[in-house]
Amino acid sequence: MSERLVSARDLAKDYQLDGFAIHALRSVTLEVHAGEFISIMGASGCGKSTLLHILGAVDVPSAGELTLFGRNAAELTDAERTALRLHHLGFVFQRFFLLPMLTAAENVMLPLMEAGLARRQREERVHEVMEYVGLAQRMRHKPGQLSGGEQQRVAIARALVNRPQLLLADEPTGELDEATGEQIAELLQRLHADGTAIVLVTHNPELAARATRQLRMRDGQIEPPMEGAP
Amino acid sequence: MRTRRFVALAAGACLLAGLVPPKIAPAAQSSATPAALPDAVLTDRTAARLGVAVGDTVEIAANAALRDAGRFIVGGIYRPHADPFEVGHEQLHVTLHLPDLERLMQVDDRVDRFTAKLSDPAAARRVADEINALRIGVAAYTSQQLADANSSTFVVISQFHKAIGVVSMLAGLVFLIAIMVLKVEEMRRVLGVLRLIGISRRTVLRSVLLIAALVSLLGSVVGIGLAHIAVAIINPASQARYDTDLIFAHITPGIVVLAVGLAIPMGLLAGWLVARRIVHGNPLDQIGR
Numbered sequence: 001m002s003e004r005l006v007s008a009r010d011l012a013k014d015y016q017l018d019g020f021a022i023h024a025l026r027s028v029t030l031e032v033h034a035g036e037f038i039s040i041m042g043a044s045g046c047g048k049s050t051l052l053h054i055l056g057a058v059d060v061p062s063a064g065e066l067t068l069f070g071r072n073a074a075e076l077t078d079a080e081r082t083a084l085r086l087h088h089l090g091f092v093f094q095r096f097f098l099l100p101m102l103t104a105a106e107n108v109m110l111p112l113m114e115a116g117l118a119r120r121q122r123e124e125r126v127h128e129v130m131e132y133v134g135l136a137q138r139m140r141h142k143p144g145q146l147s148g149g150e151q152q153r154v155a156i157a158r159a160l161v162n163r164p165q166l167l168l169a170d171e172p173t174g175e176l177d178e179a180t181g182e183q184i185a186e187l188l189q190r191l192h193a194d195g196t197a198i199v200l201v202t203h204n205p206e207l208a209a210r211a212t213r214q215l216r217m218r219d220g221q222i223e224p225p226m227e228g229a230p
Numbered sequence: 231m232r233t234r235r236f237v238a239l240a241a242g243a244c245l246l247a248g249l250v251p252p253k254i255a256p257a258a259q260s261s262a263t264p265a266a267l268p269d270a271v272l273t274d275r276t277a278a279r280l281g282v283a284v285g286d287t288v289e290i291a292a293n294a295a296l297r298d299a300g301r302f303i304v305g306g307i308y309r310p311h312a313d314p315f316e317v318g319h320e321q322l323h324v325t326l327h328l329p330d331l332e333r334l335m336q337v338d339d340r341v342d343r344f345t346a347k348l349s350d351p352a353a354a355r356r357v358a359d360e361i362n363a364l365r366i367g368v369a370a371y372t373s374q375q376l377a378d379a380n381s382s383t384f385v386v387i388s389q390f391h392k393a394i395g396v397v398s399m400l401a402g403l404v405f406l407i408a409i410m411v412l413k414v415e416e417m418r419r420v421l422g423v424l425r426l427i428g429i430s431r432r433t434v435l436r437s438v439l440l441i442a443a444l445v446s447l448l449g450s451v452v453g454i455g456l457a458h459i460a461v462a463i464i465n466p467a468s469q470a471r472y473d474t475d476l477i478f479a480h481i482t483p484g485i486v487v488l489a490v491g492l493a494i495p496m497g498l499l500a501g502w503l504v505a506r507r508i509v510h511g512n513p514l515d516q517i518g519r
Binding site: 053 | 419420423424425426427428429430431433512513514517
């Protein structure tokens, strides 16, 4: 059995919205192992993004047990959760969230600067990861000079540059046309093949089908797998 | 060679001799040759006002009725040192030799005040003290002592300027906070992304403070530039308006250091007040989940 990266048991997430109690997650149990590729599908508002945020140490559950990379998430301070995101996790969002004033290379370099790598190491690592996503020739361009697909590849490069064990992707093709989305899907698949674990939230069944384990959520819960499903 | 008749206040002579101000009075054409007349020195403003030049003849009296006026030849015209007390006053100065002034004022052997210029100005205080210690009925003052005694108006004005400065700084701080609020709100999503990808609160806060410092520094540079433009307009305009060499506005290195030295801490304070709210918020809220 491969290394267990994330273990969630009976997770719940409740919050108040305009006086109403919202149960975003109910009794969610999930394990993510090294090298896995999990896709999560479901209708809007079913809790899949909330689950992703909790697995990514951005949000905290209201109840349940969560272990992130061998550590009890409930005991982590904000600084420790931040460090976890920096060193163990990579995030890719539907919107690319690149810093418009920086070049593609500088955007990718940000996590390395925070991690304290020397300049030469940073430059080597950025070049390596930009080459991996096929944008070695566009490193000096700013986000505004790149297409949507290229911006998403820069965002993926930024998520990968600290060599995370787990990549969390929230609708990474949601703002891209079909052909460009296909390129991103292939990139994710290549990443998985190279050993990075991925948890992917998507509405796109074709993209979800590329995962080694496909989950569906409804009303804050993970549905039991259908017979014959992977 | 012209002979002119005037009525004007000769305050310079009055100051020199400490006497009642004489008058430069109207007079009839004289038969005396200019070379035989005593000379008087006029300020350039006086000369311009009276329309005389060096070599011209003027008649000066010690009373408004212009009785017993004396005739003088204009021996020189000079530009007096600028004096803030005289700004806006239309005083016309004339300087006479002491015997001529005494004769004009019809008083003999009487001097209330005179100025002595020392070869070593640094010894002024000591010399004044030594004269005063003699107790011969003479009081000696240094120029600095007189300046201090007469500058109370300027002390008040200076305090007034400081008060305006404090109010301006407070207004500037509010303005800086407003700019930083707008700037940070504009960057809210960027800061949220930074937090999501694992950039620490400290780094994010430092980045915002750096931006605040740069905004303040830029504001200082722009402010100093505007001040220089204002000085370039105010000084010539005021000097022309009051016919003086006085410098009305002056930007010293000390003022520049003070402006930058206050602006940057104020900018940092404004940045910190705004940024601490952002960095302690949930990054998901900041990116607009």
